[in-house]
Amino acid sequence: MSDVIVLIPAYKPEPRLLGFVQGLTAAGAHVVVVNDGSGPAYADVFQAVRRVGNTVVLNHVVNLGKGAALKTGLNHIACEPGGRVGVVTADADGQHTVADVMAVAESLTANPHSLILGARGFEGQLPLRSRLGNALTRRVMRWIMGQKVSDTQTGLRGIPRAMIPRLLVIPHQGYEFELEMLLVCKYEGIRIRETRIQTIYFDGNRSSHFNPLLDSFRIYFVLLRFTFVSLISALLDNAVFAAAFLCWPNLGAAQVAGRVLATLFNFWGNRNTVFRSKEQVARTLPKYLLLVVVSGAMSYGLIRLFSRPGVMDVYAAKILAETVLFFANFVVQRDFVFPGNQPRRWEERADTATSPPLDQRPAGR
Known part of the structure; x- marks a missing residue:
């Protein structure tokens, strides 16, 4: 356990925080607690925690948010000398047991290149806000990431x-920081x-400071960037298509004009702001253009199909066809055009990192 530090962000914690920290240190853990501007009323709680051995308490003058508290603790730990494998974060509201924290620490030690999630089974009687919030986010994240996270x-x-x-350069300060961590x-x-x-x-779960309305909105706002570029591209495509078809009522020419301009914008936006690809343009652009050709051909065919006499006009057919292809195009871009770095490449970069070193333990761990 000496290879891992436990980080606990705390805002107006219950007295049970002291027992939790004592249990962790008794199990051999080093603990960093960040007081996220809890105020004078909670000074005694943090003073008691500070007196526990192998424990450091960091303070925010005002409440900055869970993400900010985590970054404060992560920065402090990263600046510490030594070859620790990493950090285990835990909540201050009593939702995590010492045994579970130790289990996650052991998993991190065994898999020092992976992010380890302590996954709850959500069995028994649960607060409705917790059950619904996680169920919705879980499904959205599976679609966004192409990976099941329970x-x-x-x-x-x-x-x-x-x-x-x-993680330290993530701009988010609140609960959305933890969702952004998964996207990283x-x-x-x-x-x-x-x-x-x-x-x-x-x-x-009354002791939780997670606001089911406000904080859920903030979390899902992070996900909007995945659809924003596509929506703008679709609007641009349809606007150019409509203008071209109005000036020259030729379906093929209007389709090409709209697609070319939308393609240029969509490639730039998806590569740089959505999927944040670090691959060279020479590698991603050919795959993207192949997708454009296939998608354009399918769109043309669907418009022809939907705009038959007596079915719908060509503009409605265009919107319907693009809507049908929207989700398919996203998945293809996520997994084929901009797949991100492969795990092996991340591990190689981590092994060769010089500041700070990932692991300085003796060989044969």
Whole structure:
């Protein structure tokens, strides 16, 4: 356990935080607690935590958000000398047991290049907001990432040390930071592994500071960028198509004009802001153009099919055809055109990183 530090962001914690920290240190853990601007009323709780051995307490003057607290702790740990494998983050509200934290730490030690998620089974009686929130986010993330993640909102995570610099530049300060962490794994080719943990809630999870309305909106706002570029491209495509068809009522020519301009914008937007591909344009552009040709041919065929006399006009047919192809195009771009870094390439980069070193333990671990 000396190879892993436990990081706990805390905002107005219950007194049970002290017992949790004591249990972790008794199990051999080093602990960093970040007081995220809890205020004078909670000074005694943090003072008691500070007196526990192998424990550091960092402070925010004001409440900055869970993401900000995690980044404060991650930066502190990354600046520490030594060859620790990484960091295990845990919540301060009593949802995680010492045994589960240790299990995630062991999994991280065994898999130092992977992000480890402490995945809850969501069995028994659960608060409705927790069940619905995770179910919806889980399905959206599976579509976005192309990978099944059973617990997207878990706060118990094992983070490789080499991943910390990438996380520190994430701009988000609140709960959406943890969702962005999963997206970083997609972009960087970092494997996600899961360790089953207990599902624990106290008093209907009233001690949680997660606002089911406001914070869920913030989380899903992060996902909107995946559709924003495609929607703008579709609007551009349809606008150019309509203008060209109005000036020269030739379906093929109007289709080509709209597709060319939308293609240029869509490639730039998807490569740089959606999938954040680091591959050279020479490698991604041919695959993208192949998709454009195939998608354009399918779109043309569908428009012809839908715009038959007595079915619908050509403009409605165009919108319907593009809507049908939207989801298919996203999946193809995600997995074929801009697949992100492969896990092996991430592991090779992590092994050769010089600042900070991922692991300085003796060989044969």
